[in-house]
Each structure stands twice: as structure tokens, then as C-alpha cells.
Amino acid sequence: MHSELQEAYGFLFEKELLEEINKFGSLRTAKAGEKIIEIGDFVKGMPLLLKGAIKILREDSDGDELLLYFIERGDTCAMTLSCCLGETRSEIRAVAETDTSFIMVPISKMEEWTAKYKSWRNFVFESYHSRLSEMLEAIDTIAFLNMDERLMKYLRDKAKINRDENIYSTHQQIAYDMHTSRVVISRLLKKLELEKKISLQRNHIKVIDL
Amino acid sequence: MHSELQEAYGFLFEKELLEEINKFGSLRTAKAGEKIIEIGDFVKGMPLLLKGAIKILREDSDGDELLLYFIERGDTCAMTLSCCLGETRSEIRAVAETDTSFIMVPISKMEEWTAKYKSWRNFVFESYHSRLSEMLEAIDTIAFLNMDERLMKYLRDKAKINRDENIYSTHQQIAYDMHTSRVVISRLLKKLELEKKISLQRNHIKVIDL
DNA sequence: AGCCTTGTGTAACTCTTGTTACTGCATACG
DNA sequence: CGTATGCAGTAACAAGAGTTACACAAGGCT
Numbered sequence: 001m002h003s004e005l006q007e008a009y010g011f012l013f014e015k016e017l018l019e020e021i022n023k024f025g026s027l028r029t030a031k032a033g034e035k036i037i038e039i040g041d042f043v044k045g046m047p048l049l050l051k052g053a054i055k056i057l058r059e060d061s062d063g064d065e066l067l068l069y070f071i072e073r074g075d076t077c078a079m080t081l082s083c084c085l086g087e088t089r090s091e092i093r094a095v096a097e098t099d100t101s102f103i104m105v106p107i108s109k110m111e112e113w114t115a116k117y118k119s120w121r122n123f124v125f126e127s128y129h130s131r132l133s134e135m136l137e138a139i140d141t142i143a144f145l146n147m148d149e150r151l152m153k154y155l156r157d158k159a160k161i162n163r164d165e166n167i168y169s170t171h172q173q174i175a176y177d178m179h180t181s182r183v184v185i186s187r188l189l190k191k192l193e194l195e196k197k198i199s200l201q202r203n204h205i206k207v208i209d210l
Numbered sequence: 211m212h213s214e215l216q217e218a219y220g221f222l223f224e225k226e227l228l229e230e231i232n233k234f235g236s237l238r239t240a241k242a243g244e245k246i247i248e249i250g251d252f253v254k255g256m257p258l259l260l261k262g263a264i265k266i267l268r269e270d271s272d273g274d275e276l277l278l279y280f281i282e283r284g285d286t287c288a289m290t291l292s293c294c295l296g297e298t299r300s301e302i303r304a305v306a307e308t309d310t311s312f313i314m315v316p317i318s319k320m321e322e323w324t325a326k327y328k329s330w331r332n333f334v335f336e337s338y339h340s341r342l343s344e345m346l347e348a349i350d351t352i353a354f355l356n357m358d359e360r361l362m363k364y365l366r367d368k369a370k371i372n373r374d375e376n377i378y379s380t381h382q383q384i385a386y387d388m389h390t391s392r393v394v395i396s397r398l399l400k401k402l403e404l405e406k407k408i409s410l411q412r413n414h415i416k417v418i419d420l
Numbered sequence: 421a422g423c424c425t426t427g428t429g430t431a432a433c434t435c436t437t438g439t440t441a442c443t444g445c446a447t448a449c450g
Numbered sequence: 451c452g453t454a455t456g457c458a459g460t461a462a463c464a465a466g467a468g469t470t471a472c473a474c475a476a477g478g479c480t
Contacts, residue, residue: 058346060354068349082339091346114331121324128338129292135345136268136301139278142353143389144270147437170457179353181438186458202446202457357467380427391468396428412427412476421480428475439464446457 002027004050005103008073017117021048025103030096037094043083045104049073052100053161057093057177066142067154067177069134070097070161078131081110081124097161147180151188152210154178155198159207167205212237214260215313218283227327231258235313240306247304253293255314259283262310263371267303267387276352277364277387279344280307280371288341291320291334307371357390361398362420364388365408369417377415 005022013021025048030036032052037043039059047054054071056079071077071094079092113120141150154174159165171185178185189205192198199206215232223231235258240246242262247253249269257264264281266289281287281304289302323330351360364384369375381395388395399415402408409416 058349058353060350062354064354066349066353078338079342082335082342091343115325115328118325125292128288128342131342132289132292132338132345133301135342135349139268139276139345139349139352140270142349143268143276144272144274172457182458183439183460184437187437187460190459200458382427392428393430393469394467397430397467400429410428424477424479426476426478429473431472432470434469435467437464437466440462442461443459444457445459446455448453448455450451450453 002050002103004101005048008050009048012074012123013119014117017113017120020109020113021103021105024109025105027101028104029099029101032096032098032100034096035093036096037077037080037090037092039090039093041090043080043090043107045106046076046081046110047102047104049075050101050103053097054094054100054102055097055177057095058091059093064179065093065176066179068092068138069131070157072161075130076123076127078127081127147178147184148188148191150178151185152192152197155205155207156210165207167207168203169205170203212260212313214311215258218260219258222284222333223329224327227323227330230319230323231313231315234319235315237311238314239309239311242306242308242310244306245303246306247287247290247300247302249300249303251300253290253300253317255316256286256291256320257312257314259285260311260313263307264304264310264312265307265387267305268301269303274389275303275386276389278302278348279341280367282371285340286333286337288334288337291337357388357394358398358401360388361395362402362407365415365417366420375417377417378413379415380413 002022005018009018009021025045028047030052036047036054049071051073053073054077056068056071056077058066058068060066077094080090080094083090114124141153145153151174154177155167158167158169171189172182175182175185189198189200192210193200196208197210198208212232215228219228219231235255238257240262246257246264259281261283263283264287266278266281266287268276268278270276287304290300290304293300324334351363355363361384364387365377368377368379381399382392385392385395399408399410402420403410406418407420408418
């Protein structure tokens with residue numbers, strides 16, 4: 001049994017289920033920045049995150065991106081889950097935010113476990129619940145906040161997910177995630193720097209007080 | 211057994227489950243415009259829609275609203291469902307779009323049925339899937355579309371849900387749903403009228419070709 | 421009829437965000 | 451060492467959306 005599996009999910013699942021996961025799931029890793037799922041992909045399995053973080057992005061017909069939310073250890077991607085059950089293609093893109101490892105569980109086992117293990121059912125429902133909440137938060141963010149507030153939230157979230165107040169992104173990368181332009185981000189970052197909320201260096205933003 | 215229950219869910223659930231729903235659920239109705247669930251309410255049960263349509267709204271801290279999506283016959287509100295299981299308060303507001311009737315299923319039965327009936331599990335998962343998709347669509351709409359495109363989509367959706375190309379709303383009501391101001395809506399509606407896509411009368415918009 | 425309320429049309433202005441264009445700086449690399 | 455490349459700063463402008471203010475029209479009520 002992977003010790004990481006035990007560590008991340010031991011308190012959630014009974015021993016028997018953990019053994020099944022260990023037996024039928026396959027361990028996979030992805031380096032930071034690596035694409036894990038692409039829009040339109042058929043989803044072969046469901047990922048259980050062990051280490052690292054994944055960012056979930058939506059894309060429109062023009063190829064414009066928008067960050068929806070992050071997933072961490074102990075989470076799964078309910079969108080993926082949803083796709084699995086519906087046998088449909090992925091509606092989102094998943095990119096490793098940091099170096100990650102996760103277990104891919106085959107679709108076939110999921111229905112079986114849902115009937116068999118109460119803890120699995122709870123996990124799945126809980127996961128849906130979290131994802132819906134995060135979608136709501138994403139909606140709140142883009143519908144009700146201005147760019148400057150969204151940017152602050154972005155930086156806060158990013159620092160939190162990476163457990164590092166230093167953010168190593170270019171303005172352009174941030175602009176992609178937030179579906180705006182580089183100039184706008186540069187402008188607002190400079191404003192935040194003047195307000196002593198961050199400090200700016202090349203390829204590097206340090207969060208001081210947001 | 212309510213004939214409407216049979217009609218709306220007969221093809222989804224086995225006879226036994228339908229009988230349980232009939233036995234433990236309570237029939238409720240709401241007139242168009244009536245509030246069904248308010249943000250912060252404790253959710254007592256899960257609604258199975260029989261007739262009519264419900265609109266689901268999100269509100270920010272300033273009381274500004276935003277329409278998320280509509281629910282129709284055969285649907286349930288996965289947000290509610292999610293709240294039930296988590297024993298948390300509602301994060302959304304539900305308002306009857308048309309005169310509606312639905313069956314309220316008590317929370318206590320849901321866990322039981324999830325274990326007992328495969329058709330119920332499928333329904334619940336399917337419902338989550340639909341809701342996530344609709345949330346994604348809502349995000350696409352506000353993130354990637356301009357006001358004029360959003361307004362056209364709104365009018366199309368509204369006409370479809372009400373099965374009536376005549377929309378009996380004031381510009382102010384539309385503005386609330388779309389989280390913008392009345393003046394903006396009036397301006398854009400007038401533009402659409404000049405483009406021969408709609409015709410405008412007092413309290414009444416007729417969709418011609420959107 | 422006269423009055424009031426509510427809904428709509430429109431102009432003028434502001435604010436936020438997006439766009440274009442150009443600058444200079446840092447780093448990598450031949 | 452000089453040059454290419456990518457990144458960041460900034461100005462000037464354009465476009466979209468929100469705000470304020472006011473006129474007027476429709477319909478209900480006394």
C-alpha cells in the first residue's frame with residue numbers, strides 16, 4: 001500500500017476500500033505545468049490527489065482561458081467524476097499547479113464502490129458539494145468583483161495553494177488565468193505594490209499583506 | 211399516487227421507489243414569483259419538480275442578484291441536495307418562475323434510498339452532473355460574453371422555459387436577474403428591436419428572431 | 421377629467437477594462 | 451561582447467458598461 005494513500009485517505013475510507021483502491025488504481029505523477037486532462041478528452045478514470053495541487057480551467061470557443069479553482073490533497077475532481085458517469089468528454093482542462101501525484105481509479109470500479117461502501121458514497125457526495133461550492137465562489141468572483149479585487153484574491157489563493165508567499169509567475173501567465181490582458185495585470189500589480197501589499201521583481205511577486 | 215409524479219418520474223424510478231416517494235414526500239405548490247428557498251435557510255428536504263419551472267439565483271453581500279439557471283420538470287436542485295447532505299444552509303435563492311408544483315422529500319429518506327435504489331443513485335448523480343454543467347454555462351456566460359450577447363441568451367432561455375415567445379417582464383426585473391442596471395437593459399433592448407430581433411411593448415417583450 | 425405611479429427612452433457623463441504602441445531592462449546565448 | 455528574446459512599465463486611446471438626470475407615456479384610481 002502506498003503510504004501516501006494511507007496518509008491522504010486513511011481517515012476517510014475503511015481498510016477494505018483502501019486496499020481495493022490500491023489494487024485497481026494506478027499511481028501517476030505530473031510535473032508543475034504539465035497538462036493532465038484536456039477539454040474534449042474522454043475521461044478514463046477518476047483522480048484521487050495524493051500530493052500537490054491541480055488547477056482547473058475553462059476555455060471558450062476563442063481559446064480564452066479562465067481559472068475556475070484549485071484541487072488539493074484529499075480532493076478529487078467532481079467534474080471528471082461527472083464526466084465518467086455520464087460517459088461524456090471533459091468540459092474542463094486540468095493542469096498541474098505544482099508537482100503532483102495521484103491515483104487514477106478506473107470508471108468500472110466506481111459504480112461498484114458506490115453501492116458497496118458508504119464511505120465512498122459520502123466521499124463522492126462531499127466532493128460534489130465542494131466542487132459546487134467552488135463553482136459558486138468562481139461565479140461570485142467574476143460576477144461581483146472588480147479586476148483589482150479579483151487579482152488580490154488570485155494572489156492570495158495562489159500563495160495559499162503553493163504554501164509560499166512568493167509567486168513565480170509572469171504577468172502574462174496571470175493574465176491568462178484571469179482572462180484579461182497582460183497590461184491590465186501589470187497596471188494593477190503596480191498599484192498593489194504602491195499600496196505596499198506586494199513587492200515586484202522579475203518573474204516573482206512577493207505577497208506582503210493582502 | 212399523484213398522476214403527475216408518475217408522469218414526470220415514472221420512467222426514471224422503479225414502482226417501489228415511486229411508492230416510497232409518494233408515501234414520504236409532501237406535495238407543495240408555489241405561484242409564479244413566490245420565493246421557495248432563501249439564502250441562509252436550513253434546507254428541510256429535496257424538491258422533485260412536477261410542473262413549472264424554478265429559477266436559481268445567487269446574491270452577493272451587497273444584495274446584488276445574479277440568475278444562475280432554471281430547473282424544470284424531472285429535475286431536482288442539486289445545490290439543495292448538496293446542502294441537505296452537508297447539513298448546511300442554502301447558498302442560493304430559489305424563486306418560482308412559473309406556477310409550479312413539486313414533491314418535498316425528507317432528508318432522512320435520501321441516504322436510505324441512495325443505498326437501496328440504483329435508479330435513485332443514478333438520478334442523484336445525473337442531477338449533480340446537470341447542475342455542474344449549468345454552472346459551467348453560467349460561468350461561460352458571464353466570463354466570455356458581452357452584455358448584449360448575455361441579454362439575447364437570457365431572452366432565449368426565458369422564452370424556452372416559459373414555452374412562450376412573449377416575455378412579460380419589466381426591464382428592471384431583467385436587470386436584477388442579470389446583475390446590471392435598468393438603463394443598460396433598455397438601451398440594449400432598443401438596439402435589438404432596431405435589429406428586428408424582438409418587439410417591445412410596455413411590460414412585454416416579443417421574441418421574433420434571436 | 422385630472423392625478424399618481426410605474427415603466428420606458430435617451431442624453432451626457434464617468435469609470436473600468438481592454439488595446440496599441442513604444443520604452444527599457446534582464447537574461448541567455450552565440 | 452553584442453545581440454536577441456522575453457518581461458515589465460507606461461502613456462494614450464477606445465470601448466463597454468454603469469450612473470445620473472430628466473422627459474414622457476401608459477394605465478389605474480379618485
